[in-house]
Amino acid sequence: MSAAAHSSPSEPSSYRYLIIAVSFMTLAGASGASSAFSVFYPELLDVFGWSHASGALVYSVNMLVVAISSPLLGWLLDRFGPRWLFTAAAIVIGLAFGACSRVSNLGQYALAYGVLSALGQTALLSTTVVVAKWFVRAQQGRAIGVADVGTGFGMVALTPGTAWLITQFGWQTAFVVLGAVIMLVLAPLNLLHRPAPAEPATSSPSISLSLLLRRYDLWMLCAAHLFMSITMTMVNVHLIEFLVGTGVLQLFAAAALLSAVSLVSLPGRMFFGWLVDRLHPNGAFSLAMSCTMLGFGVLLLLAYFETRWLLYAFVVIYGFAQGAGGISIAAKTVALFHGPYVGTIFMVVNPSGNLGAAIGAWLGGRLFDLSGSYTLTFTTAIVSGLLAIGCMWLGGSNRRSLAAPKMPEPPVIGIP
Template sequence: MRSPFSLSAEETSPRYYGWLAVGVTFLTMATGGAVVGTFSVFYVSFLEEFGWSRADAALGFSFSMVTFALSAGAIGWLIDRWGPRAVIPSGVAVLGAGLALMSTVRSLGTLYLYYGFVVALGITLIGFVPTSTVVSRWFRRRRATAMGIALSGRSLGGLVMVPLSAFLIRAYGWRSAYLILAAGITLFLLPLTAALHRAPPLPPEERPGARGEPPAPAEGLGGPAFWFVFLAGIFHSVGFSMIGLHQVAYLVDVGLSTLAAASLIGMLAALRTLGGLAGGWCGDRMGRTAAYFASCAASLAGVFFLMGVSAERWPLAYLFVIFMGLGEGARGITFLSIKADLFPARSFGRILGFSQVGAGLAAAVGPWLSGYIHDALGSYRYAFWVVVFVDVLSLATVAAAARGGRAPLTRGERREGA
């Protein structure tokens, strides 16, 4: 049967094969990529069964961020060299194996190895760096829109995956829940990604290594803009991860049920989808940096609402979900758009991967730091004030990166520079 999609169609045509690639990456992020969000639900089960401290249990997630950070550059290179059809199905297989191994966890060491390395490597092979690189190469004029759709899959997937995980744990136990997720994700994604991914038909000037010697990573690392983006990624990631892993535990601590808390986080994931799409649209009209500032303000408001949640003031949990969901969704897309404006397209996979090293290492520290603060001081409130501080620092460094790299700040500036 002849495919209705064409490699030679215009980007604006619904028959353009790039839109099928966006659909495949969206589904990949919505199922496999959304596994990241389920750890906060399984985390509560680990605490209940094993009696581990919150800091020790959170280290499993922290080690996964280390794996992400250390492998992102290499995975970007693999995507540049071998393409999505080889790399992404391999990641699905690794992820499925890691989730199956998680059903056998009986000690902190096995948690750290199976989740912190195997599951994390699988997610990284199918996640942010490969998705962003692949979609950016299929599109030029519609790149921001396509990226927003593809990356929003992870947030929308969280709407299903987080409550689904809570349901499976309650119905069958957390070990069986991991086996069900492993089988479902592998059986769905492996044939999908192997069959439908294609190498994007890049023009010569955008192929890696075109026009002379292959560009070294230093091409993207040499200027001050890269280092400002690097620092901004650190501040953003440490703040986001300090809340992300512990938000279910915090809501349970203040009086919500585990299922209610998981459902709220699922709603937050759905709103991150809307925020990502809105952030791309706003960034094209009001400027990348201005959109990033607005999204940060919304996220900060969400942190303050979260700090106010209690059994009596439970409606504040909904305000937290609304502001944090929309703010973080827009923030992620606008930050990625700033990177795309600053760095060469022909080696974007490698440059994006190396730029994520600091963010990944910071995200490894965040969950442990929140758990340590809670264990030492008996409250998450002090950890949330740290989040406020680092978010303000991310605003300053993104502004410096955009100006130092001469990234267009407004729609008018982009038109003048076109």
């Protein structure tokens, strides 16, 4: 057994920081695979002549596959650990993007990106649970926040990089290069994982998974994740197409703006990770979603005022809170359900977000096809954001209720 596994909560260990670094890069690759869709989206609509709803449907398929496969991959994470699961996932994404470069119709694209890539993405996105296991609860939000900066970093680096590859070499070459980078970087990095500290024996009665699945706060957390993802995806998937289609920006400039949003999110993710530990998940989530909805309101103003300062305002307001809702969801999941089933529980919460993303991506395109503009799309996203905040608070206190099943503290390593 590794030294880390024998460490007491007060014993310092540098290995936990290596886990944060590996998770940082893992989330960067996973976010790059996900955000790349919005860069390829306008290009493939032009090449194949798909409608907005049809093109976005591939992303919806991707998210549905993520949702369906999440419980199984959560079980695999609990059973076999992250080392081989995350390594295999990186290879799968690389192969999937290689297949995307050869597609000639919507069905092939749905199979390659919607199904194959989704399986790899599902596994890699659970890395925040692995990070949390190495830190005491009072520091878990901060640790998750630091690792989650990788999500923003991946979008900063890979979104404009993908747009540049498309403009210089074409969409097919861009798929091959992006897939190769993700596979060759993440596969060897994740071989550095080793088992997290094992939980000690306890005389407390064990908590059954079926009992956890009947808890009201779990399903309110899932509902909050669902509406949050509808809100985010309705805009994220269609933002570049909105900017390019309305003539506001060209493809590379639009991708650069999305990259700037992610750049602003880097300190924002660290701030919200800190805020989760101070204000607790519900309050941090509400603040993050409020910034998100305000940013969407700024986008709506672009239809009436053709001025660049609105774009700058959107980058700052929306960018600062980008991804922060997910940090709150992950922190609250671990706080409420830490223990032997945390990986499985996370893979119950995670599919609700994937389902929301599937709905949001398709609905955003469908509303555009019906109305001829993105005004209705952005307005609907704001309404969904309000529902997300309501569900987060309806789930109850950030602290475990006295009526909820008491679960033992995990033997994780504390920050000295």
